[in-house]
Amino acid sequence: MPKIPSYHLFPTAETASKTLAAEIGELVSSRAAAGQSAVLGLATGSTPIPLYEELVCLHRKGLSFANVTTFNLDEYLGLERKHKESYWHFMHTHLFDHINIPPGNIYIPDGTIADENLQGHCLDFENAIVRAGGIDLQVLGIGRNGHIGFNEPGASPEVRTHVTSLNKVTIADAAESFDGPQNVPARAITMGVGTILDARRVVLLAFGGSKAGIVNRALTPGITSEVPATYLQLHDNVSFFVDTDAGAAIEASSPPE
Numbered sequence: 480m481p482k483i484p485s486y487h488l489f490p491t492a493e494t495a496s497k498t499l500a501a502e503i504g505e506l507v508s509s510r511a512a513a514g515q516s517a518v519l520g521l522a523t524g525s526t527p528i529p530l531y532e533e534l535v536c537l538h539r540k541g542l543s544f545a546n547v548t549t550f551n552l553d554e555y556l557g558l559e560r561k562h563k564e565s566y567w568h569f570m571h572t573h574l575f576d577h578i579n580i581p582p583g584n585i586y587i588p589d590g591t592i593a594d595e596n597l598q599g600h601c602l603d604f605e606n607a608i609v610r611a612g613g614i615d616l617q618v619l620g621i622g623r624n625g626h627i628g629f630n631e632p633g634a635s636p637e638v639r640t641h642v643t644s645l646n647k648v649t650i651a652d653a654a655e656s657f658d659g660p661q662n663v664p665a666r667a668i669t670m671g672v673g674t675i676l677d678a679r680r681v682v683l684l685a686f687g688g689s690k691a692g693i694v695n696r697a698l699t700p701g702i703t704s705e706v707p708a709t710y711l712q713l714h715d716n717v718s719f720f721v722d723t724d725a726g727a728a729i730e731a732s733s734p735p736e
């Protein structure tokens with residue numbers, strides 16, 4: 480039975496991010512106390528930056544990430560790790576360089592893999608998630624076109640980690656950081672919708688007025704491949720954490736939690 484994700488309205492991106500960071504901190508420390516690991520699915524982009532700042536703060540206050548394994552949603556194809564727009568670079572700059580996660584526990588799709596090895600690489604990524612015990616909590620952002628990860632409009636719900644072509648809205652949104660649309664990589668590796676839906680819990684963050692329309696659509700009954708975020712209605716443990724601007728157009732009949 481499809482289920483509309485619950486949504487939580489926060490006055491600012493910072494308050495939403497602090498709430499999610501506290502939830503992640505709880506998960507990580509309770510698992511550590513039980514001698515277990517915690518597996519996080521992570522996103523890049525502007526949205527999770529305040530979350531990563533807060534996780535770094537929690538680490539400075541004593542939270543250990545020694546028992547954490549992470550899987551990033553996606554990576555541009557054709558970018559070296561050290562390229563300033565690679566997601567490898569983003570994640571190390573904003574999070575991994577500032578916490579004590581063991582480097583061997585960090586999984587980010589490799590954007591430098593040759594075409595003939597891509598299929599194997601995607602399979603290895605999926606297998607690593609299974610070996611880690613599955614993702615406990617997946618953090619998502621949302622594209623203005625409704626993409627999650629780089630599952631663009633038209634994506635199917637069963638698909639696993641794969642190579643995809645970026646949609647024109649996605650390229651336009653990335654154009655500024657790449658100094659022009661012609662420099663944005665045309666392809667990326669992304670976890671599939673199926674991979675995302677296998678996470679035990681999903682929290683989608685959305686901040687700012689440019690996300691208001693798509694947030695409302697994702698929270699409106701009706702699953703369509705044209706808005707991949709509507710596939711989250713197939714999962715029974717999804718929360719949207721939105722700030723006032725991103726939540727401004729929500730018409731959902733259920734009140735915020």
Ligand code: F6R
Nearest residue numbers: 522523524525526620621622628
């Ligand atoms: C990034 C990702 C994308 C972004 C989305 C929103 O790893 O998977 O789906 O979450 O494009 O990007 P921002 O946060 O820059 O608006």
